[in-house]
Amino acid sequence: MIDSYSSEDKVLLAVDCIIFGFDEEDLKILLIKRDFEPEKGKWSLMGGFLKKNENLDEAANRILENLTGINNVYMEQLHSYSKIDRDPAQRTISVAYFALINIQEHNEELIEQYSAQWFSIAEAPELIFDHNSMVKHAISRLRYRTSKEPIGFELLPPKFTMRQLQKLYESILDEKLDKRNFINKINSMDILIKLEEKDMSSSRKGSFLHQFDHEKYEKKKAKGFDFKV
């Protein structure tokens, strides 16, 4: 007998996504208004159920793509939530993932279709089930991750100014950073390409655009270089 597990209980396995974006000022999350029971009409994370022919990472990517139209972005498994009555409809275990996307890139139509909306972290509404604690947990993981590896770049457009980068870090870490110290630290990592091009939208003088140098980053990472901010 190959299958000796037959008497065990099976459960529904959900995947919920905390989708982070950054809009030049604030760290934001993308929430949907549920149009199905239970808790219809309330705000919630985007979620779905694991299917037979996919693993959890694939499910998370599918769910992200359903809502935003994008794939191939930074995603990370966060934690599994299993309180018995977390979903009143049925026993459901949920595996939370978080994603970092460039807020410009999402597909407007899909967002409308799901009545989805971006919320600043500080202004997000109450969510259903245990989604509030998932979000809290995701923010703390994002802070940790950001302080170890430069994943923050995932939240910016390909070309960005130092000022944008600093504001991004400030909104993730929720503290003001010193301009000079920040630039010194980033420059000392030597993983940015400074372009000739300037962004003129934010000031009269204009500020230089930069690109993330993936190659240099990978090389340094392989050598065990420390990217702590």
Place this chain on the structure above:
Amino acid sequence: MIDSYSSEDKVLLAVDCIIFGFDEEDLKILLIKRDFEPEKGKWSLMGGFLKKNENLDEAANRILENLTGINNVYMEQLHSYSKIDRDPAQRTISVAYFALINIQEHNEELIEQYSAQWFSIAEAPELIFDHNSMVKHAISRLRYRTSKEPIGFELLPPKFTMRQLQKLYESILDEKLDKRNFINKINSMDILIKLEEKDMSSSRKGSFLHQFDHEKYEKKKAKGFDFKV
């Protein structure tokens, strides 16, 4: 209609435990020899299935207690593993937990009953399924956790010498530490009670025993004190 999930696929949800112990010299893990299919006779982590009336933390505690007879120890959820064919018998998702126990305290009879055995990290055998990567992942999480909070004490008996503590940290971090720097750092945290009593088993001179001061630790933690080693 309350239940709108009825058409979704259900899965078996397993919980596997990486059980760490420390025997004065090496960091060890407790493994069992499977006496059931599939992979009967091979080494494996202790595991079980989530039941209807418990959450994942409870399942992990139950599984740990089944094998060791102990409960109420440090446990932490690690990650969920979901590769489609990870278990050849049936689609199974596994949530891994790791536990830190005082290696003296386990119940010998239960261990024998499961043909379980302690292995030094470096000498552990090949494990079934994806259990090897679970262990690798657990070690790296344990290192991180240890460098942030003094959870290492969970692996020691209530009274221990500075030397034991240092050896523990060395085996977790897999590097030699300087005796004076280590003691200075630990002392500066001020979370140990130095006893009058000496342990005479390790040297002629004997070395003072210490206890972890849970109260002081909790107070300091609440104030945001940094316990980095």
Place this chain on the structure above:
DNA sequence: ACAAAAGTGTTGGTCGTACACCCATGT
């Protein structure tokens, strides 16, 4: 007396943090 582990402080270097002024440009 000697072997074996325990215990104990100081110093130099590095890294992080605090801090203020000039520049370029559009209006």
Place this chain on the structure above:
DNA sequence: ACATGGGTGTACGACCAACACTTTTGT
């Protein structure tokens, strides 16, 4: 000419890492 954000370097203090000798006691 002035207002607005962009860009740049230094000095001090805190923390970390390296390092060697004396003590105790059982044999």
